[in-house]
Amino acid sequence: MTRQAPDSAAAARPMRSLGRDSVGVALVAIAGLAGYWLFPDNLSFLTRMISVALLVLSLDLVVGYCGIASLGQAALYGAGAYAAGIACLAGVTEPFLLILIGAAAGGVTGLLMGTIMLRAHGLPQLVLSIAIVQLLHEAANKAYSVTGGSDGLSGMAPAPLFGIFEFDLWGRTAYLFGLALLVIVFVALKLLVRSPFGMVCRGLKQDPLRVSALGISAFPVLLRMFLISGAVAGTGGALGAIATQVVGLDSVSFELSANALVMLVLGGLGNLYGALIGTVVFMAVEHIVAAFNPFHWLTLVGGLLVAIVLFAPRGLSGSIDEAARILMRGKRRTAP
């Protein structure tokens, strides 16, 4: 065995992880495009899947990377959805601008939510997250004149994308627009979690005392992560508003928050692929089983989750990772 010179090894590792990331991003894009060709009649459902995937990704940033449990992430998603919906009805119809408005609203809400939640730790923190989403839910319900209350907002008519592609009845434009957004956000988040900032977040999850002994204050780091997480969730909400042209109270609900956490645990925490896999599997199972047996689909989803937690505690992505490692090890052993 030849020993690699240390400097070339140091250069090789970031290159290798960069290569793996590019393959991963390409796979996400290919899977998305495959969905476009394979299920042309279900594009509006697939677009909703992308919108929720952005919510679950945003939750992964907070739960998976910083170790802060939250059952209120839909507060940020809903803020984005309502902001985009209200702006669209007020005459701002440019889709990119609507996404930016949603991201900004989610980001601001994230800052507020972080400021409140970071005062507490552990269980009280979790309870605060629930309280925040319930408060926003009630606020959206009561502010009928702005949000449409329990009727929600409808009748949004976003302008054609780039002034050319109409948001058509079959949801083709919306889906491809959503897929492009997802890929862009995914690449940005991959860079984020590999940045020094991302590493400090992981450190805060593993041992906050060590981070403070390094001279790093946790609060500004975590608050920034809440801002970013809010912007991502808000982007998802705005995409949902543009694609479905409806914004309802369910977008800022405890139920959606809890489902997002379930999807994340299903897919695997602390690696962005897990958020995507979890969302796709959960929503696909829900979609298929609900059509098949509308009364007992939740039982089946519950059973699936129990099985995952018992047999694959690192989630589906963790199991895939494990399988890949075992396969690679086998290959290396057979090599001369």
Next chain:
Amino acid sequence: MNAVFEVAHLSKSFGGLRVNHDVSIAMAAGERLALIGPNGAGKTTFVNLVTGRIPPSAGSVRLAGEDITSLGAVARVRRGLVRTFQVTRLFPDMTPEEHVVMAILQRQGRATRILARFHGDGAASDEAAGILATLSLTAIARRKVAEIAYGQQRLLEIAIAMAQRPKVLLLDEPAAGVPSSDTPLIERALERLPASLAVLMIEHDMDLVFRFAKRVVVLAAGELIFQGLPADVARDDRVREAYLGSYAHAGG
């Protein structure tokens, strides 16, 4: 003496219990000082007071002439008062290299940058490689901390502290939990600490104290009862009484 680190009349009471009372210590740059004391002497409280984890009831802490008594733990680290932990506090899923790189980036004020790559920083990883090599940790630099031996984790704590380039270093029982066969590794690592650095070691292992420290202070029942040369500490009556307590009387 031109003190780089000065603790003056530091006291802490929890209710009526005086855990630290009127403790004063001054250290010059480059000094090697050991703080010893029997169990329950208030050593842990002293570390917590000095590092800013708990506020004192009275007294002050000065670092390089600046009064840092009112500063929090993070601010004190940034001013150059760095500690290691009695029980290692590390990130189990990260590698030694990543720990040291993070410490270097923080020293340079770049640890929380978003628009940068953690693993792509040539200068920081070169410096980290140098520090890890000094402590013979090169072979395991890319393994997860959860997979390396406890003695190596202790060395990594020292490596991180070196990367932080402190003015004053507090070593909280650097050899605690290390099998005695590995103690020489820790000792060698301590010998390699920069000569200009003031090091305060809190330690139980008297052999280590005698070899490392040029001066010893003894804390007993929250009060300093001895300051002087390591050679004199075992001959001091008050120290013997503090350590042996009633046994001394029973014998005499």
